[in-house]
Amino acid sequence: MKKKWLSYPYIIWMLFFILIPLILVFFYSITIRTDEGLAFTLKQYKRFLEPIYIKVFIRSVYLALISTVLCLLLGYPMAMILAGRDFKKKNIMVLLFVIPMWMNFLLRTYAWMTLLERRGLINTFLSFIGLPSLNLLYTQEAVVLGMVYNFLPFMVLPIYSVLSKIDRQLIEAAEDLGANSFTIFRKIIFPLSLPGVTSGITMVFLPAVTTFVISRLLGGGQFTLIGNLIEQQFLYVGDWNFGSAISMIMMIVILLSMGVMSRYDKEHEGGGLW
Amino acid sequence: MVNRSLKKIYAILIYLFLYAPIIILVVFSFNASKSRGTWSGFTLKWYLELFRDRQIMKSLYYTMLVAILSSLIATIIGTAAAISIHKMKNFKKTIIMNLTYLPVVNPDIVTGLSLMILFIFTRFPLGFISLLLAHITFNIPYVILSVLPKLKQLDKHLYEAALDLGATPWYAYKKVILPEIMPGIITGLLLAFTLSVDDFVISFFTTGSGVSTLSITIYSMARRGINPKINALSTLLFLTVLLLLIIVNMRMSGESTKKEREI
Numbered sequence: 001m002k003k004k005w006l007s008y009p010y011i012i013w014m015l016f017f018i019l020i021p022l023i024l025v026f027f028y029s030i031t032i033r034t035d036e037g038l039a040f041t042l043k044q045y046k047r048f049l050e051p052i053y054i055k056v057f058i059r060s061v062y063l064a065l066i067s068t069v070l071c072l073l074l075g076y077p078m079a080m081i082l083a084g085r086d087f088k089k090k091n092i093m094v095l096l097f098v099i100p101m102w103m104n105f106l107l108r109t110y111a112w113m114t115l116l117e118r119r120g121l122i123n124t125f126l127s128f129i130g131l132p133s134l135n136l137l138y139t140q141e142a143v144v145l146g147m148v149y150n151f152l153p154f155m156v157l158p159i160y161s162v163l164s165k166i167d168r169q170l171i172e173a174a175e176d177l178g179a180n181s182f183t184i185f186r187k188i189i190f191p192l193s194l195p196g197v198t199s200g201i202t203m204v205f206l207p208a209v210t211t212f213v214i215s216r217l218l219g220g221g222q223f224t225l226i227g228n229l230i231e232q233q234f235l236y237v238g239d240w241n242f243g244s245a246i247s248m249i250m251m252i253v254i255l256l257s258m259g260v261m262s263r264y265d266k267e268h269e270g271g272g273l274w
Numbered sequence: 275m276v277n278r279s280l281k282k283i284y285a286i287l288i289y290l291f292l293y294a295p296i297i298i299l300v301v302f303s304f305n306a307s308k309s310r311g312t313w314s315g316f317t318l319k320w321y322l323e324l325f326r327d328r329q330i331m332k333s334l335y336y337t338m339l340v341a342i343l344s345s346l347i348a349t350i351i352g353t354a355a356a357i358s359i360h361k362m363k364n365f366k367k368t369i370i371m372n373l374t375y376l377p378v379v380n381p382d383i384v385t386g387l388s389l390m391i392l393f394i395f396t397r398f399p400l401g402f403i404s405l406l407l408a409h410i411t412f413n414i415p416y417v418i419l420s421v422l423p424k425l426k427q428l429d430k431h432l433y434e435a436a437l438d439l440g441a442t443p444w445y446a447y448k449k450v451i452l453p454e455i456m457p458g459i460i461t462g463l464l465l466a467f468t469l470s471v472d473d474f475v476i477s478f479f480t481t482g483s484g485v486s487t488l489s490i491t492i493y494s495m496a497r498r499g500i501n502p503k504i505n506a507l508s509t510l511l512f513l514t515v516l517l518l519l520i521i522v523n524m525r526m527s528g529e530s531t532k533k534e535r536e537i
Contacts, residue, residue: 005358006354009354010358010414011355013411014374014411017407018376022384024391025384025387025391081284087281096289098519099515100293103512104472104488105474106474106492106496107504108295108296109496111295111296111298115294117500124312210383217496227381247384247388250384251380255380258379
């Protein structure tokens with residue numbers, strides 16, 4: 001039986017609302033409005049290579065990388081604890097881990113504003129014990145903290161789900177053969193958890209590198225990230241051509257890194273030799 | 275034993291990190307003074323002010339309306355598409371699935387501004403309708419991705435059997451296929467609803483003046499600094515989420531014990 005027409009509304013919808021808008025972005029990124037009408041140009045892309053913009057790009061990647069590494073370092077042990085057999089109420093522990101994710105992302109970021117603020121709780125505590133108050137909010141560290149706080153579950157959950165599927169017998173066999181716990185981790189647990197690690201890395205790095213909310217609220221607009229740059233171009237400067245070019249660059253970088261990551265994933269799944 | 279208590283301490287620290295900001299937000303929503311550092315007595319005045327705030331109440335209304343409408347429409351379009359995609363052959367399927375994954379992997383900011391360009395380019399007024407269209411657009415892929423696995427699990431002889439027994443194709447779909455894939459459809463609907471409520475970036479770019487969602491209102495308030503009304507709002511939203519999750523969890527554990535009894 002053919003039910004082809006059932007997908008037509010969807011195909012038309014996606015053509016109109018996904019494909020055409022992206023083509024428009026591409027179109028804006030390679031054209032410029034002159035007196036004689038539209039002209040083809042690659043000027044916008046060249047402009048991105050100017051030092052100030054390259055600095056923004058490097059800063060975005062750098063902060064996102066630091067956040068990803070911190071998430072991995074903090075999250076991997078947590079995923080192991082959640083997947084392990086040490087605690088009885090594991091379901092509740094996992095649920096407790098998920099609940100903050102259900103709260104609005106902006107509110108989670110806002111919560112840190114109240115903590116880090118000049119007259120916020122941390123500074124009040126510091127002055128209470130006689131220490132000078134610190135400038136915590138509107139710093140680069142605050143931005144990284146916001147990213148780690150918001151995206152930590154994205155790292156923990158994929159690793160947890162891979163770890164909890166590992167066959168216990170593999171570990172038992174290794175124990176029987178005399179491996180110590182460090183060797184078991186190095187030779188069995190960690191290699192088997194790599195698919196979870198790669199998807200965790202992607203799920204933290206991508207939103208971190210494209211965010212403009214965290215940097216705006218916790219960085220106070222001083223630490224322009226690539227997302228802020230795009231937002232500015234479209235909403236305040238009104239330079240759609242340059243904004244589109246930056247978006248295209250960002251999109252290509254992200255699709256490429258996704259491709260690399262998924263390829264890496266497949267090698268591990270399909271190979272199985274190493 | 276040492277190992278276990280070490281793990282316990284680590285887990286407690288991580289939970290503290292996750293929950294401390296939320297708990298402090300909740301506690302200070304009852305603080306009489308506007309300054310955050312000091313506690314100056316219990317009050318409910320921020321809650322009263324919250325309910326009197328026309329702008330916040332209006333954005334709550336728009337958030338709910340967009341979430342309900344967009345998740346329902348996306349579920350209908352997405353389910354129909356999934357049924358049809360499931361039947362497609364390799365080449366066509368690959369193309370359509372790539373198109374489906376595009377908004378999922380694309381950064382939200384690019385999806386948002388590309389839609390904004392489309393609306394302005396076609397002189398479509400930015401406002402409630404553009405917001406709704408944008409939400410439907412990013413919701414459909416998630417519905418498809420929740421329904422497709424259920425279709426794959428489906429025994430294809432079921433449908434043929436229904437036809438052999440004299441059902442019309444439409445009747446067979448309604449009575450055999452739809453009930454079988456219902457769990458996937460419900461998952462997709464709930465996922466779409468949650469994503470819609472939670473979305474900020476795409477809404478931010480595709481809405482016009484006068485129409486704002488809760489996320490947008492929170493953003494514009496938070497940008498100006500701390501506001502105790504946001505604390506009150508967070509508390510209410512957090513309690514709602516907590517309550518919903520507890521209900522869902524209880525229902526799920528209830529179902530599983532029922533199943534165990536049946537077995």
